[in-house]
Amino acid sequence: MVTTNRYFRAFVLTLGYGFLYVPIACLMLFSFNDSAMMTSWTGFSFRWYRELFNDQALLSAAGLSLQIAALTATAAVALGTWAAYVLVRMGRFRGSGLYVGMLCAPLAMPEVVLGISLLLMFVELGGLIGWPAGNGMFTIWVGHVTLCIAYVAVVVQARIRDLDRSLEEAALDLGATPLKVFFVITLPMIAPALMASWLLAFTLSLDDVVIASFLSGPGYTTLPLEVFSRVRLGLKPEINALATLFIVVVGLCVIAASKVQWRKEET
């Protein structure tokens, strides 16, 4: 009986989603453009894709990034889940305010702050005890994990709060120790959230420019760093090709994952 204003709603949603997707559409469209400029369409061509696959620098950077992302995601999920579980389940304890603060900070804090502070610490540490000897994969990894823990914690704590405690209590009642209960009962129940946050951390690490800029060393160029240094100088269509591939792969994965989750929710 109370109708929403259909026209306004259509207007808002078209405008909003259009805004979000126009650049993506442009990227994908012009990756097939024969000309290097985005000014005009000269013809359909795969040449940028061919150039992409011949580009050694890009490919090795991509390899490095994927490695770091996988390592980051795994560590971030482990630490983030741990932190979230502790906070949600163990109530207020001395220092829990600080704990929450440290967990929330990277979520909002500008990444440059995180980047410079970690770099300065590694430099100082290197000067003091000689380790780390130089910046590279390890330092990038540390920076990414620290950033991602916050995101993982946010996703996982929501799931932990929704858990049915009676299942854990039943396990305890039947003789399992708390540690065992966590690994055998709790963990499987929050597995979807862990999966989702692993992917989130993976994506964040893969895409990061700022932290990698501060924390990488000679010979350790990540994909975003490579892309960034190139696009600062102008348009590069092979980047369009890269972007298209990236978007398609990620898009398919996200759609597939959500279909799985949707089907699970329906049963």
Place this chain on the structure above:
Amino acid sequence: MDNRNITGPRPTDEDEFVRVDEVVKIYGDVVAVKSVNLAVKRREIFALLGSSGCGKSTLLRMLAGFEEPTSGRIYLDGEDITALAPYQRPVNMMFQSYALFPHMTVEANVAFGLKQEGVPRNEIHERVFEALDLVQMAGYSRRKPHQLSGGQQQRVALARSLVKRPKLLLLDEPMSALDKQIRQKTQIELVRILDQVGVTCIMVTHDQDEAMTMAGRIAVMTEGQIMQCGTPREVYEFPNSRFVANFIGSTNVFTGVITVDESDHVQIESDDLPRPMYVNHGINEPLGMQVHVSVRPEQIRVTREQPAHEFNWSRGVVSHVAWMGSHARYQLRLDSGAVVEAAVPSQILAQSDAPGLDDQIFVSWDSDSATVLAT
């Protein structure tokens, strides 16, 4: 089920305040409400009684304006309100969950409706406190809903609905959120307030005690239809179907065939009883037709000796006894295998040698105690 819509004694036209005319509501392939007809009198408290899924809530929402009937019309004080939006109707509803605005104080909640009408500020203040006084919550005007108990929230919700002086007040399961102990007291007090204000009220409930206590007339609903409509006494003593007989209170039902059909009495023979049943009034159904006879547990006598009269008795064994305080509830297995329930008042039990478990007994009832049901 055949479409019997017995609406009871129709009120005279000047009394009739709310009229529901052949209202139907269909969602996809589900028929939630199947052609309901209702007439509610001015100042009456009317209850829609039924279990969940019977369509009563859908009907209520159509009265409030949150759903539109697929067909049919609704009239209030002579005006067709079927197509009006909820904020255009002089109808107010008290929600089952109370739906008090959590970010507003009690006073702001009650004032909300008046603000929407554009009532001037000082008049709002006056009427808000008048309403709060009515429900005895004037001292809580500054509190927020989460600071109140369930019973207090209910009173504020009532005040909020009444302050606008609606032509029709709708109550959605008013007692369901309250603890059992305070329910009865609250029911009586609510009726007192409604009578004092003089508002016409339609309530929806699944609790028959609530309907019987609060309402002047009840409509028993199932599967989207009204089975019977009448005063609590009418519906209890003269149910028109097994459904209604079983729904209101409990009853024993014997199925049999009419063997004697006279204008002033009938006899019905049943496989469950050794002797025919004798009912001392005429009925509409013809000879030879299968009918059901309903006898309420409190009308069944349990004796150790065989009754003297010819009809309306059987021999049996006590299979279960439950002492309920004011009465004892007997479960008796008759010779035929049928199970019958009897409610015997404690005084009677005290007087005679009360039968116990596994005792052989006789059940019997008077010829005016039974009701004949065709469906």
Place this chain on the structure above:
Amino acid sequence: MRKLFVYDRPTLLRKLAIVPPFIWLALFLLVPFLLVFKISLADLRFGIPPYTPLTTLDNETLTLGIHLSSYKLLFTDSLYIATYISSAKMALVTTLCCALIGYPMAYYIARANAKARHLMLLAVILPFWTSLLLRVYAWVGILRNDGLLNNALMALGLIDAPLEIYRTDMAVYIGLVYAYLPFFILPLYASLVKLDNRLLEAAYDLGARPWQAFWQVTLPMSLPGVMAGSLLVFIPTVGEYVIPEMLGGADTLMMGRLMWTEFFNNTDWPMAAAVTCVMVLILIVPLALLQYNQASQYEPEKRRGNH
């Protein structure tokens, strides 16, 4: 609040369980930041590391060297001051634009039926999963003088000369709003979707028209979500580097760029550290608000009592 009795006891095991993530965070978040503060008080010098040490032990004399030159410059130089104001201003405008576009979107997504809602949320989240860098790069191609937008507008005859958007503040605004819109929509959506529909029905029942019900019931109750979304846009935007760098002009002043320039171009680590500290100083109040807003999420579960 019901707690499992095992967690009630302040056992050693429980205390140890809290520790490891805490160690990581303390080591890689807290300590580094204290270090930044220390270095902001140092002076520039040649060598490795390119800043003076805080304490020097010389001939059994411990000297504490605190240089306030960086801070003095930061608080007096007009360029720096203009940068803070510009950063805050740009972050504020971005937040407002995100709110104007994002609130209606979140509202309609929350009101849709379950299946539509799922798809619509997916459509908001999907761009987030694809690289931000690449999508901002796409805007470069669109907004350039010889880019897509100008070509399209000129082809339609709406303009004669290309609009100079690229390398101006306007382009940066577009980029920022584009990047941070999902950050506004998602927390707001989470807040709106929890809104009890019956409250709206009660408002209609009491005579409020849809617009009035929105203004008096929905909007006030969605404020925590609006606050969360706004802070999640404002705070990172103040320190943004990539977007202003790619889309902005030389006169687009933002603190992230400033700090980067000091660090990488001027190799003035103390100055960069000082800029960082000032940035955090500006953000202390918003961060505290966010902490307050989010802390309720980490509250241990409460059992709702019967009343």
